[in-house]
Every structure is written in C-alpha cells, then in structure tokens.
Amino acid sequence: MPLSNVKDDERKSRFGLRTLLDTSRLLIESHDIDFILNNLLLISMGKLMVNRAAILWFHPKKNVHTVRTFKGRHSLPDEVAIRREPFKKQATALCADHPELEHICKHGFELLIAIRNSERHLGFLALGPKMDRSQVTSEEVEVLESLVFMSAIAVSNSELVSELRSANRKLDYKIQELFTLFDLSKSFNASIDREEIKRIFKFTLLGQLFVRRFFLVTQRRGQPLVESQNGLGMELNRDQMQVLFELDRNIIMVDDGLRQKHPFLERAQIHLILKINNEGQEPAVIGLGKRANGVEFEQTDLNFLISLGNLALMSIQKTYLLEDQIEKERMEEELSIARAIQQRLLPDDPPETPNLEIAATNIPSYQVGGDYYDLISDDSRNLTMAIADVTGKGVPASLLMANLQSVLHILQPFEIGLVEATGQINSLIYQNTPSDKFISFFWGRYFHEKRKLRYVNAGHNPPLLFRRGSEPQQLSEGGVLLGAMPTMMPYKEQEVLLQKDDVIVMYTDGVTEAICGDEEYDEHRLIACVQKRLDQHPEEIMKAIIADVTAFCDNQFNDDLTLIVCKIV
Amino acid sequence: MSKFEIRKRSKSEVTILDIYGELDAHTAPTLENELKQLIEKNFVHIVVNGSGLEYISSAGLGVFMAYIEDIRSQDGDIKIASLKPKVFNVFDLLGFPTLYDIVENEEEAVTRFK
Structure with missing residues (x-):
C-alpha cells in the first residue's frame, strides 16, 4: 500500500x-x-x-x-x-x-x-x-x-x-389535587353557610378542572332540588332531575344515545354525569360540561370529582341538618313558652271554701297538654270545680283547652244554672272544633252552707264519692261529651247531699289508663288507694295516688294526669 | 388582619391589581368583587401582579376562570405577571398557561395590551 x-x-x-x-x-x-x-x-x-x-x-x-x-x-x-x-x-x-x-x-x-x-x-x-x-x-x-x-x-x-418528567408532573398534580381536597374539607367543615359551600364548589370546578358548565342536584326529603348550577342556559325541571336520579351507573359519559333519549342533556351541553352516594344519606347528581381547555376527563379527574362531590354533598347536608336542629330547638322553645302560658291558665292555690279541704294538680306528659281543671269561688264563697280532658295531645289539644278555659271564665260571673251553662259551652265548643275533637268535662258547684254539690258530667270519667262504711259512688249524671254534637237535649244536673268526711276524687284518664305491661291502673286500684286514706288530708290522699300511679307505670306516663281531691269538713 | 389584600393602580388604559397574601376559598370573594366592579365599569384591560401572592388554591384559580369569558367578550383580558415560582407551579400544573397570558413581569403584561 x-x-x-x-x-x-x-x-x-x-x-x-x-x-x-x-x-x-x-x-x-x-x-x-x-x-x-x-x-x-x-x-x-x-x-x-x-x-x-x-x-x-x-x-x-x-x-x-x-x-x-x-x-x-x-x-x-x-x-x-x-x-x-x-x-x-x-x-x-x-x-x-x-x-x-x-x-x-x-x-x-x-x-x-x-x-x-x-x-x-x-x-x-x-x-x-x-x-x-x-x-x-x-x-x-x-x-x-x-x-x-x-x-x-x-x-x-x-x-x-x-417518562420520569411526566411521572413527576403527574405526581405534582396529584399532590396539588390532594392539597385542594384537604383545603376543601377544611373550608367545608368550617362553613355552615350553604351559599359559601356552593361558591367554593363552583370555584374549585372552575379552577381545578376548567369546568364552567355544571349542575349539582340533591334530594331533600325525597324531593329533587337544584342546589347549584352554572352556565347551563336553562333550568332543570322535576322530570329531568328525576331522569338523572334514575340513571343506572355512577359515572356516565354522555353519548349520542343518551342525548337522543334525553334532549335536555344536549341542550345543557352536559358531557359527564356523576352520581354521588353518601352512605345512608340522600344521593346527589353532578352534571358537567366539557373542560374549557378541551382536555378530556381522565380517571384521576373522575376520582377527584367524586371526592369533591362527596365533600360538598356532605357539607350541604350538614347545613340542612343544622337548620333542622335549630328549627326543632325553636319549636321546643315555643312549646315551653306555650306550656308556661298554659300552666298560668290553671288556678294557683285553691280558694278558701268553708267546710271544704281541697287539693288539685296537673302533670302534663307532653310539653303542652289537653287536661284542664279549675276552681272558681263566687261572691258567697261557693266553689265551682271543673275537670276536663281534650281528645288528642300537644298543641291542638292545648288550644282547645285554652278555649274551654276562657268560655268557662266568661260564663262564670253570670248566675245561670249549670244545665244551661253546660249547654252553651257545648254549643260553643261544637262550633269551634273539628268533628273529631271532643272534651270530656265534669263540673260541679259546691254550696258550703248546705254541704251540697250540684254537678253535670259531660262524658267524663265519673268522679268518685267516698263515704265511710259504703261503696264509692260514681258521679255520672249529665250528658254527652262537649263538642260531639249540637245541644239538642239539655244536660241533666244532679244534686248530692254531702256529709262530713266525705271524699270526692275527680281525675282524668291519665290516672286510670296509666300502663304497666298490658294492664291499666284502672278504677279499682284508684279506689283501693283512696279507701285506705279516707282519714287523711286531701293533699296527702292526692300525693298517695300520684305515688301509687307513678310506681305502677314505672314513671312512664303517656298522658296528662290531673286530680282534684276534696274533703267535706 | 386580612390574609389577602388587593391594591388597585392604573397604567394608561390598563388596570393593575396588586394582590398580596393567600388566595383561597375564603378570600376569593374579595378578588371576585373587584373583577365584577371592573367589568361593570368596562375596565377590562387587567393585569394581575402576583409578586405578593404567597399561596393560591384551586378555588382561587376558579375566580380567574369565572370572569374571563365576560372580560374577553368585552375585548379585554386578564394577564398575570410576576408570580413566585411556587405559585406559578400551581398555575402551570393545572394548565393555565394554555388559556392565559402568564408573563415574567408587569411591564411585559402591560405591553401585551398595546
């Protein structure tokens, strides 16, 4: 070479x-x-x-x-x-x-x-x-x-x-997502303002996912409700919301088939539907339009959305629960005011009446009740004693009870007989009440000079007259319940001559219908309880009855309890 | 003391919002109200100077998204300038640079309106 x-x-x-x-x-x-x-x-x-x-x-x-x-x-x-x-x-x-x-x-x-x-x-x-x-x-x-x-x-x-860079970026994104969720749960927890929760929800959709068009539909007591919406250009109606709740999957990409079946999805340009099911709570549906940057939702976005939806839904439900709680407390407060008013409608101390010792009480089982009693003395110190029980309980019964009280006090000053007065009261109550509301009512006037009692019993548990050495006598003469029908026939009046040491016990069915197991306290237990104590003061007899009933039903009263006990002296 | 604050300035036709502190779900309404007022008065050439912005959450970013359509439909825009690297990273991760002008400094942002 x-x-x-x-x-x-x-x-x-x-x-x-x-x-x-x-x-x-x-x-x-x-x-x-x-x-x-x-x-x-x-x-x-x-x-x-x-x-x-x-x-x-x-x-x-x-x-x-x-x-x-x-x-x-x-x-x-x-x-x-x-x-x-x-x-x-x-x-x-x-x-x-x-x-x-x-x-x-x-x-x-x-x-x-x-x-x-x-x-x-x-x-x-x-x-x-x-x-x-x-x-x-x-x-x-x-x-x-x-x-x-x-x-x-x-x-x-x-x-x-x-690959590493993209994995890193994905990781960064994931961390950012977690931060967002963490932030949200803090904000949501701190907030009891539903509007603020909805605002945070909206801004998070916008900022994290570029979603401008969306709705959040919840249910409240079974009724669908648009909680929040943005950019839809239409209002969802009931039927459309119902359609959303009936969709059979939790994550739905809206396709042509679904759009044809439910044209409102097309109109609102809804692209993705998510159902949010909180354990034991009413579900919600979130609908989302496409993202503003044109990027399709990925699995991680779906996970994020579901977490966001869950958080928002839980927080919204929390605000409703809180409102319910506040409402309930307000109602209870009103009831306790009503109770105070109702208690004032009952007499304070029994008026002094010659030849008569008397004790009376009312123990409501609800905050307000339908039992009523009254003790009214006239100029000659004769005493009108009344006891009544309105059907039903709670506010309706207490209203009717107040009505009876006012009628009774207006009629009182006029010296009309018990018979006529009872007829007038019945007519008024009949006019003022629905047909399924009645009042069982007993009243009597005690004339102290002659130690006699005139009474009318309008369907009330007969008061018991105890006389030493004889069987107790029921005071049942009168007529039908107040408010059941117009006064066609006059009520009947009965006069009883009383003796020294006679005891009369007037009561409502809260006493005799107190329950132990399947058994009621009943009249015979009441009789037995009183009979042993005829020599005692009415106050003591009354306390003994209450103690006996309380022990019998283990303090589980489900009705008001009212007692008037008087003794001739 | 508020953890978020806005100061407003004007440079020729451009409104500059200096934002300070933390922009999150709670402070978002402050910026929201400011943007609403600007839109109402048709001051829609807006530069947000973020040099004092320490933190932004996605709800904070949502405010920018919520009003940009209104602003652009009035031939305006929001340009974002001088973000701290940590804050820019959040904008970047969520893809804001594809939708917004995010620039190095305020001067450049103002120039972009010319």
Whole structure:
C-alpha cells in the first residue's frame, strides 16, 4: 500500500473518531429526541456526502414505519412497511442486495441502518446515494453504525427522562389535587353557610378542572332540588332531575344515545354525569360540561370529582341538618313558652271554701297538654270545680283547652244554672272544633252552707264519692261529651247531699289508663288507694295516688294526669 | 388582619391589581368583587401582579376562570405577571398557561395590551 494511501486512511479514521466523540458529547447532554435524530441525519449526510436522508420511526402497534424526520427530497408515503429479516444478523443493509427492500430503492434510498436499543427496534436511518456515486465503504458503515448505536442509547435515555418528567408532573398534580381536597374539607367543615359551600364548589370546578358548565342536584326529603348550577342556559325541571336520579351507573359519559333519549342533556351541553352516594344519606347528581381547555376527563379527574362531590354533598347536608336542629330547638322553645302560658291558665292555690279541704294538680306528659281543671269561688264563697280532658295531645289539644278555659271564665260571673251553662259551652265548643275533637268535662258547684254539690258530667270519667262504711259512688249524671254534637237535649244536673268526711276524687284518664305491661291502673286500684286514706288530708290522699300511679307505670306516663281531691269538713 | 389584600393602580388604559397574601376559598370573594366592579365599569384591560401572592388554591384559580369569558367578550383580558415560582407551579400544573397570558413581569403584561 502506498504511503499516501496509508496517511489518507489514517486521516479518515481519525475524522471518524472525532465525529463519534463530538456526537457522543452532544448526545449525552441532550434529552430531546427530535434533536438527537436530527443530529444523526445531519452528521450522516455530512459524513457520507448524501443529500437525502430520513428517519423512519417504528410503530409497534401498527407494525409500520413512518417518516419521522427527513432532509432533502423524498417520495416516501406516510406509512412504509419494511420487512426486518435482512436486519437480523446485521444492523445495515444495502437495499439493492435485498429484493424485499426494493420498494425503498424506488423511493431513492440505498442504505438502511436499524436503530435499536437493547430492548427493541426503534426505526431506521435511511440514506440516499452518495453524491459522488461511490460505494459506501465498510469503514463508513462502521462509523454510521456507531453513530446510530449512540443515538439509540440517547433516545432511550431521553425517553426515560421524559417518562420520569411526566411521572413527576403527574405526581405534582396529584399532590396539588390532594392539597385542594384537604383545603376543601377544611373550608367545608368550617362553613355552615350553604351559599359559601356552593361558591367554593363552583370555584374549585372552575379552577381545578376548567369546568364552567355544571349542575349539582340533591334530594331533600325525597324531593329533587337544584342546589347549584352554572352556565347551563336553562333550568332543570322535576322530570329531568328525576331522569338523572334514575340513571343506572355512577359515572356516565354522555353519548349520542343518551342525548337522543334525553334532549335536555344536549341542550345543557352536559358531557359527564356523576352520581354521588353518601352512605345512608340522600344521593346527589353532578352534571358537567366539557373542560374549557378541551382536555378530556381522565380517571384521576373522575376520582377527584367524586371526592369533591362527596365533600360538598356532605357539607350541604350538614347545613340542612343544622337548620333542622335549630328549627326543632325553636319549636321546643315555643312549646315551653306555650306550656308556661298554659300552666298560668290553671288556678294557683285553691280558694278558701268553708267546710271544704281541697287539693288539685296537673302533670302534663307532653310539653303542652289537653287536661284542664279549675276552681272558681263566687261572691258567697261557693266553689265551682271543673275537670276536663281534650281528645288528642300537644298543641291542638292545648288550644282547645285554652278555649274551654276562657268560655268557662266568661260564663262564670253570670248566675245561670249549670244545665244551661253546660249547654252553651257545648254549643260553643261544637262550633269551634273539628268533628273529631271532643272534651270530656265534669263540673260541679259546691254550696258550703248546705254541704251540697250540684254537678253535670259531660262524658267524663265519673268522679268518685267516698263515704265511710259504703261503696264509692260514681258521679255520672249529665250528658254527652262537649263538642260531639249540637245541644239538642239539655244536660241533666244532679244534686248530692254531702256529709262530713266525705271524699270526692275527680281525675282524668291519665290516672286510670296509666300502663304497666298490658294492664291499666284502672278504677279499682284508684279506689283501693283512696279507701285506705279516707282519714287523711286531701293533699296527702292526692300525693298517695300520684305515688301509687307513678310506681305502677314505672314513671312512664303517656298522658296528662290531673286530680282534684276534696274533703267535706 | 386580612390574609389577602388587593391594591388597585392604573397604567394608561390598563388596570393593575396588586394582590398580596393567600388566595383561597375564603378570600376569593374579595378578588371576585373587584373583577365584577371592573367589568361593570368596562375596565377590562387587567393585569394581575402576583409578586405578593404567597399561596393560591384551586378555588382561587376558579375566580380567574369565572370572569374571563365576560372580560374577553368585552375585548379585554386578564394577564398575570410576576408570580413566585411556587405559585406559578400551581398555575402551570393545572394548565393555565394554555388559556392565559402568564408573563415574567408587569411591564411585559402591560405591553401585551398595546
């Protein structure tokens, strides 16, 4: 070999080495795949003096190559099928040597070098003919293969880096999402203002997900209710809300089928529907339009939305519960005021009446009740005693009781007989009450000088008259319950002559109907209790009855209890 | 002491909002009201200078989203300038740069309106 040739070879080989060195430096620093491939094209073209080169990139799923980047003119189609058999043993193939690569030749490329890393085939470097038409030498192929090899490694590295970057970014996003949820749960917890909760919900949808168009429909006591909506350009009606609650899945991407079936989804441009089911609570439905940045919802977004929906729903329900609680407390407060008023309608201390000792009490089981008693003394110190029980309980009964009290006090001053007065009271009560409300009523007037009692019993549990040495007598003469029917027939009045030490016990059914198991306290227990104590003061007899009943029903009263006990002295 | 504050300035046709502190669900209404008023008066060339913004939650970002349509429909815009890196990161993560002009400094933001 002539010396000049040896020198030339040396020069060329040094040139090859320098190229490789420069390239490797460049590649190590770069994480941009397009830059790497572009660089590979430029170096190869410069090195071989080729004016046409391309990177054909492999797509494993479709098993085709596409032109990823090129220099110079070419006529390759978008997708090229390349058989890879010629590259099994070597990286480089001259197209002319392989019939299956003939179509590459036709498009003006002579040489293909496979770009591959340790794991997979990435693509080909395709080179056109050298401008001086000379053959590609084996040294040149060697340099090219080295270049391709380094580039392949650089591509793999940068793929790895970009995967890491994207994983990092996803992680950052996830952390941001968590922060948002954390923030939200703090804000929601701190807030009892429903409007604020809805505002936070809205801004979070806007800020985190770019969702401008949305609705949040909840149920309150079984009724659907639009809690919040934005940008829909329409109001959802009841039927439409019902449709939403009847959807059979929890996450629904709205498709053409659903849009055709429910055109309002199209009109409101709803793209995604989420059902939110809080354990044991009424469900909610969230509808969302597309995102303002055009990005489709991904699984992580759905998870976020469901968490957001759950938080918002729970907080909204909490505000309702709180309101219910406040309302309940307000009602209870009103009731206790009503009770105080009602208690004032009852007499304070029994009026002093000659020849009579008397004790009376009313124990309501509810805050307000329907029992009533009264003790009214007239100018001659004769005493009117009344006891009554309004059907039903609570506020309606107490209203009727107040009505009876006022009627009784208005009638009192007029010296009309018990019979006429009872008839008038009945007419008034009949007019003032619905047909299913009655009052059982007993009243009597005690004339102290003659120790006699005149009474009318309008359907009340007969008061008991105890006289030493004889069976107790029921005071039952009178007529029907007050308020049951208009006064057609006058009530009957009865007069009883009393003796010293006679005891009369007037009571409401709270006494006799107090329950122990299946058994009622009943009249016979009342009689037995009183009979033993006829020598005691009425106050003591009354206390004994209450203690006996309380023990009998284990303090479980479910009705008002009223007692008047009097004794002739 | 409020944890969020807005100061308003004007530079030629542009309204500059200097925002300080933490913009979250609770402080969002302050910015909301400010933007509403500007829209009402048709002062829709707005630069938000975020150099004093320490924290932003997604509800805070929601305020920007909530009014941008109104503002752009009046041929205006909100440009966001001088964000701290930590705050910018949140804007960036949620994809705001694709929808908003977010720039290095106030001067550049103002210039973009010209």
